[in-house]
Amino acid sequence: MLRSIGSGVIAYSGGVDSTFLCKVAFDVLGKNVLAVTAASSTYPQRELTEAKRIAKTIGIAHIVIKSEELNIKNFTENPPDRCYYCKKTLFKKLRQLAKDHHFSKVLDGSNADDMYDYRPGGKARKELGVLSPLKDAGLTKADIRVLSRALHLPTAEKPAAACLASRFPYGTKITKERLKQVESAEQFLRLLGVRQCRVRFHAEVARIEVPRDDFPVILASSHRIIKQFKKLGFTYIALDLEGYRTGSLNEVLRK
Numbered sequence: 001m002l003r004s005i006g007s008g009v010i011a012y013s014g015g016v017d018s019t020f021l022c023k024v025a026f027d028v029l030g031k032n033v034l035a036v037t038a039a040s041s042t043y044p045q046r047e048l049t050e051a052k053r054i055a056k057t058i059g060i061a062h063i064v065i066k067s068e069e070l071n072i073k074n075f076t077e078n079p080p081d082r083c084y085y086c087k088k089t090l091f092k093k094l095r096q097l098a099k100d101h102h103f104s105k106v107l108d109g110s111n112a113d114d115m116y117d118y119r120p121g122g123k124a125r126k127e128l129g130v131l132s133p134l135k136d137a138g139l140t141k142a143d144i145r146v147l148s149r150a151l152h153l154p155t156a157e158k159p160a161a162a163c164l165a166s167r168f169p170y171g172t173k174i175t176k177e178r179l180k181q182v183e184s185a186e187q188f189l190r191l192l193g194v195r196q197c198r199v200r201f202h203a204e205v206a207r208i209e210v211p212r213d214d215f216p217v218i219l220a221s222s223h224r225i226i227k228q229f230k231k232l233g234f235t236y237i238a239l240d241l242e243g244y245r246t247g248s249l250n251e252v253l254r255k
Contacts, residue, residue: 002028003028011038014054015155020147023058025107033103040068042070044187067089076175078169080120083119084120086163095128107130107131109132110122110134111144112140168200181201188225192225196210198244210239212243215243225237
C-alpha cells in the first residue's frame with residue numbers, strides 16, 4: 001500500500017500508531033516520506049520531546065510545525081465535534097506542506113479500532129483525502145503493538161495517549177491555563193509511578209482515572225496529591241472507581 005502511494009507526509013504524534021507507521025513508511029519509502037509533528041497547547045511538552053527522539057532513532061526526516069487550536073472558536077467552546085475542527089485545520093496545513101514539498105499524499109495513524117469509537121476527526125480526514133494505511137490494512141492497536149515489538153520500537157508498550165483537550169467535558173471551555181493545570185496534575189501522578197492516567201477537568205473538581213492496579217499508589221500518596229492538586233487550583237480531588245478507560249467523557253454521548 002505504501003509503495004503504491006510513492007511519497008507522503010505523516011501526521012506524527014510519537015504515539016504507538018504513528019510511530020509504527022513512520023517506521024514502516026521510512027523502511028519502504030526512505031527519503032520520500034516526512035514526519036510532521038504539530039506543537040500546540042493541547043500537546044504535552046514531554047510528548048514532543050519524545051517524538052523528536054524517536055524520529056531521530058528511526059532516521060525519518062522530521063519537522064515540527066505550530067498548530068494552535070485555541071485560535072479556533074469552535075474548538076475552544078468544546079462541542080461534541082470539537083476534534084473535527086482541530087483535525088481539519090491540521091490536515092489543511094499538512095496538505096499544503098505536502099504540496100509545497102512535492103509529496104503525493106497526507107497519511108495519519110488511525111487504526112482499525114477507531115471505526116468503533118466516536119471519532120469526529122474522521123470526517124475531516126475524508127473531506128481532505130487523508131489516507132489511513134493502518135486502518136485500511138485492518139490493523140488494530142493490539143496488532144500494532146505486536147508488530148512494534150518485532151521491530152523493537154520503544155513505543156510498543158507505550159500507554160495510549162490523547163490530546164489534553166480530551167480531559168474536558170463537552171461544553172466546558174478550553175483555555176491555555178486549564179490545559180496547563182491538567183498537564184501539570186498528570187505529570188505529578190507520573191512522578192509517583194503511574195504510567196497511565198487521566199485527570200478529567202470538572203471545574204473545581206479533578207477526577208483522577210488510573211488503572212485499578214494503581215489505586216494503591218494513589219491512595220498511599222493521597223495527601224501529597226491533594227496538596228499538589230490544590231496548589232494547581234483544584235478544590236476537590238476524586239478517584240474514579242471505574243478506573244481508567246479510553247474516552248470516558250464520550251459516555252454522556254452514548255447515553
